Amino acid sequence: MVKFIVFMLLWRLVGNPFLAVIILLAVVYFLDRRYVGVFPSISRPFRRARQSSRLRTQISLNPNDVSSKFELARLLAERKKYREAQELLLQIEDRYEQSAEYWVDLGYANIKLGQLEEGESQMLRGLEINQRVQYGQPYLRLAEAFRHSNRDKALHYLHEFHEIQSSSSEAYYLLGSMYKALGQEAEAKRSFDESVAVYRSLPRYKKRQERGWALRSFFAKMR
Numbered sequence: 001m002v003k004f005i006v007f008m009l010l011w012r013l014v015g016n017p018f019l020a021v022i023i024l025l026a027v028v029y030f031l032d033r034r035y036v037g038v039f040p041s042i043s044r045p046f047r048r049a050r051q052s053s054r055l056r057t058q059i060s061l062n063p064n065d066v067s068s069k070f071e072l073a074r075l076l077a078e079r080k081k082y083r084e085a086q087e088l089l090l091q092i093e094d095r096y097e098q099s100a101e102y103w104v105d106l107g108y109a110n111i112k113l114g115q116l117e118e119g120e121s122q123m124l125r126g127l128e129i130n131q132r133v134q135y136g137q138p139y140l141r142l143a144e145a146f147r148h149s150n151r152d153k154a155l156h157y158l159h160e161f162h163e164i165q166s167s168s169s170e171a172y173y174l175l176g177s178m179y180k181a182l183g184q185e186a187e188a189k190r191s192f193d194e195s196v197a198v199y200r201s202l203p204r205y206k207k208r209q210e211r212g213w214a215l216r217s218f219f220a221k222m223r
Contacts, residue, residue, distance in 0.1 A: 048079060051071075052072060052079075055068045055069075055071055056072065069089075070089070070092060070096065073088040073109075076088070077105065080112075083109075089105060089109060099129070102126070103123065103129065104141075107120065107126065108138070111123070111142075111145045119145070120142060123138045136160070136161045136165050139161035140174055140178060143161070144178065144181075147181055158178055158182075161174075162175060167198060168198065168210065169195045170195075170213040172213075173216050176190075176195065176217060176221075179191055188221075195214055198214075199214035
């Protein structure tokens with residue numbers, strides 16, 4: 001009702017319903033990004049593209065810049081360019097052999113390229129080096145990878161993730177989403193409830209960071 005009233009006021013003000021809709025959506029997006037965080041960032045893909053371009057330039061000037069190759073590989077994986085990310089990571093293996101971050105990133109790229117067994121082995125190698133690497137996110141990625149082919153293994157990895165993450169609305173939302181994908185409706189609802197409960201218990205300065213995940217959880221459990 002409030003949005004409709006605002007829309008009508010904007011329509012009268014600008015004299016064009018389509019322009020009024022655009023302004024209203026822009027205001028809603030701004031408020032969400034400022035106070036909630038449900039909507040994705042419009043500028044993020046452009047920032048990633050600029051970063052990738054900068055890193056490619058650095059690598060072309062200095063082919064031995066392994067840190068730039070590692071950073072570029074991560075950006076490429078975020079953009080779903082897994083083959084290129086894998087190739088870069090393999091080039092720097094000797095420098096990152098003891099890095100948990102390296103092995104879970106390489107394993108994730110291989111999983112996305114369909115090399116499930118090799119990718120799992122690499123991610124587990126990273127988790128052996130540091131079980132809490134990337135705040136347990138590799139366990140969720142492994143659960144996602146096996147949710148169709150090996151349900152028991154997927155549930156095992158979910159349990160491992162839950163052991164690490166127990167005070168984050170985001171973690172419980174992701175956990176609930178995976179349980180839902182596996183058909184574990186009761187566990188999914190419990191995780192979404194925990195996400196909201198965790199948010200309510202957070203200090204004020206942390207709530208801005210977790211508010212979007214709590215809202216996602218609230219609506220997810222209603223479906």
